[in-house]
Amino acid sequence: MKAVLGLEDGNFFVGEGFGAEGESTGELVFTTQMAGYMEALTDPSYAGQLLMFTYPLIGNYGVDFANFQNPLIHARGCITHEVCKFPKHNPSLITFFEDQGLHGLSGIDTRMLTINTRLHGTLRSALIVGDDNGEYAVEIARKAPQISDIDLIQSVTCTDPYHVRGKGKRIAVLDLGVKKNIVISLQKRDADVYVFPYTATKDEIDACRPQALFVSNGPGDPKRATHAIDTVKRYIGEIPIFGICMGNQILALALGGDTHKLKFGHRGSNQPVRCSDGTISITTQNHGYVVDAESLPEGCQVSYTNVNDNTLEGFVDRYLNISCVQFHPEAHGGPHDTEEPIFDMIYRSIPDA
Numbered sequence: 001m002k003a004v005l006g007l008e009d010g011n012f013f014v015g016e017g018f019g020a021e022g023e024s025t026g027e028l029v030f031t032t033q034m035a036g037y038m039e040a041l042t043d044p045s046y047a048g049q050l051l052m053f054t055y056p057l058i059g060n061y062g063v064d065f066a067n068f069q070n071p072l073i074h075a076r077g078c079i080t081h082e083v084c085k086f087p088k089h090n091p092s093l094i095t096f097f098e099d100q101g102l103h104g105l106s107g108i109d110t111r112m113l114t115i116n117t118r119l120h121g122t123l124r125s126a127l128i129v130g131d132d133n134g135e136y137a138v139e140i141a142r143k144a145p146q147i148s149d150i151d152l153i154q155s156v157t158c159t160d161p162y163h164v165r166g167k168g169k170r171i172a173v174l175d176l177g178v179k180k181n182i183v184i185s186l187q188k189r190d191a192d193v194y195v196f197p198y199t200a201t202k203d204e205i206d207a208c209r210p211q212a213l214f215v216s217n218g219p220g221d222p223k224r225a226t227h228a229i230d231t232v233k234r235y236i237g238e239i240p241i242f243g244i245c246m247g248n249q250i251l252a253l254a255l256g257g258d259t260h261k262l263k264f265g266h267r268g269s270n271q272p273v274r275c276s277d278g279t280i281s282i283t284t285q286n287h288g289y290v291v292d293a294e295s296l297p298e299g300c301q302v303s304y305t306n307v308n309d310n311t312l313e314g315f316v317d318r319y320l321n322i323s324c325v326q327f328h329p330e331a332h333g334g335p336h337d338t339e340e341p342i343f344d345m346i347y348r349s350i351p352d353a
Contacts, residue, residue, distance in 0.1 A: 001130060003105045005050075005079060006137025008124040008144075011116075014132045015107035018083055019097030021130030023137075025144035026050045026076040028125040029288065030114045032268030036333020037093075041075050042068040044156035044177030045245065045286045047219035048147050050125050051075035054114050054268075059084035059093035067332055069179040074156060074219070077127040078104040081111075103129045121263045122288065147288070148261065152220035153177060153228075157198045163208075164193040169350045172210035174198055174228055176218025176246050181330040185339060186214070189347040199227050202234045212240040212350045215247030217328070222249035222259050222289055229253050236320055242346050243324035245287055248314060251324050255317070258295035262288055262311070266326075269333055272307035273314075280307060281338050284331030291315070291326070321349060 003017025007028065030052040031040055037058040040051060058080050083093055083106045097104050105127055117123070126140035156177035164183055168190035173183070176198050186193050194208040198218070205213070213235050215228065222229075225246070232254040235241055243251045249259050265288035274280050293302055293312040304314035304325055314325035323345065329338035 002132040003127070003129045004132045004134050004137045005105055005108065006126045006128070006134055006139075006141045008138070008141045009120065010138055012134030012137050013108045013113065014134065015105050017129035018094045018104040018106060019129060020101040020103065022101070022103055023126060023128045023140065024050065024076040024103045025124065025126045025140055027122050027147045027288075028052060028117065029122055029265060029267055030054050030110075030117055031286070032270055033284070033333060034269070036067070036269065036331075038064045039067055039069050039331070039333045040286075041073050041078060042070045043179060043286060044070050044074045045217050045219050046075040047152045047156050047177065048150055049075060050077040050079060050127055052079040052110055052113065054110060056081040056110065057084060060087055062087035062089035063091050063093060063096045069181060069332075070156070073100060073102055076103070078102070079108070079110065079127070080104070080106050081108065082106055103127050105129070117264050122265065148221040148224070150220060151224055153198050153218050153225055156219060158195060159197065161194065161196045161200065161204070164195065166190045166192040168192055169211045169347065169353070170194065170208060171212045171214050171350070172196060172205045172208055173214045173216060174200065174231065176216050176225060176228060176250070178216035179328070179330065181332045182216060182244060185330040185343045189343060191347065198225065200231070202231055205231070210239060211353055212242065214346075215241065215243040215250050215324075217245035217247065217286070221261070222246050222253060225250055236322070240321040240349050244330070245326060245328060248324040248326045249289055249291055251322060252291040252296060252315070255300065256297050258292045259289050260292060262290055266306065269331065269335060271327060273304045273327060274307050276301070276303050282335045283327035283329070283338060284333065284335065285327045287326060323349065
């Protein structure tokens with residue numbers, strides 16, 4: 001099946017389509033992870049983006065339903081050098097994309113396209129499956145909105161609160177697009193977890209008598225999450241607050257800090273971070289925005305830094321009992337360097353009722 005990827009800079013790439021005929025637009029981003037393609041495709045943080053895998057082959061173990069991070073595919077399209085047509089387990093990624101009406105593209109030089117993204121930054125793009133009109137794809141890409149202009153969180157947050165019962169400390173999760181494995185990591189500590197939509201009011205959250213607030217990952221520009229920022233502000237100094245990925249950015253903004261967009265973001269499972277004690281861990285990451293370390297108020301201390309570009313990867317405020325990280329310690333596809341220390345720290349930091 002014909003397919004083409006068009007970029008706003010005027011370039012287009014013709015390849016072989018898979019999935020359903022149709023078109024999708026979004027910011028083109030790449031991930032360097034070599035496994036866990038279903039975890040990535042179902043990560044709500046990829047909403048609004050076309051996801052390209054730098055590893056040249058995906059789909060070799062079929063569709064792994066057990067490790068979905070959300071019931072739906074949230075990436076607007078999948079781009080790969082090669083997709084496995086006859087995986088070890090069924091259904092194949094091709095069949096699944098056909099059944100779900102999703103769009104995929106294979107057979108293009110993803111290495112070259114990755115280098116282009118690193119040089120010029122993330123670009124608006126359009127994926128057309130069933131046609132190879134490159135000029136038309138470029139035209140659509142140029143008309144697509146910037147990701148910072150889209151409210152993506154409302155499409156990935158839960159519609160109603162829900163309870164994941166545990167015998168331990170009560171943790172309220174503000175769902176900006178929470179990954180399943182974050183809740184599982186809290187469950188492993190026997191936490192009593194209450195998950196709320198990102199529009200939940202403080203009064204609604206207070207109804208579960210939370211001993212801590214956890215702010216999840218999510219898609220898009222954190223500055224658009226004004227409701228979540230306002231809610232977090234009201235909890236500062238009242239109970240412990242923790243955050244992962246966008247949660248890290250929301251906490252910084254709630255404290256009066258600032259964020260900015262990275263040139264091409266950090267996405268993959270081989271990102272090194274340096275802890276304030278000097279140790280280095282390999283982490284999974286998926287973010288296009290970052291906290292400006294210099295903008296954090298007095299009392300905040302940088303706890304993690306990205307080894308590659310020295311951007312902030314986490315901070316703490318011990319007086320206010322705030323701790324957050326930019327990376328994903330719960331990542332199921334691995335590595336698992338930080339799952340135990342981060343989530344154990346979170347649970348221990350919550351006073352007993």
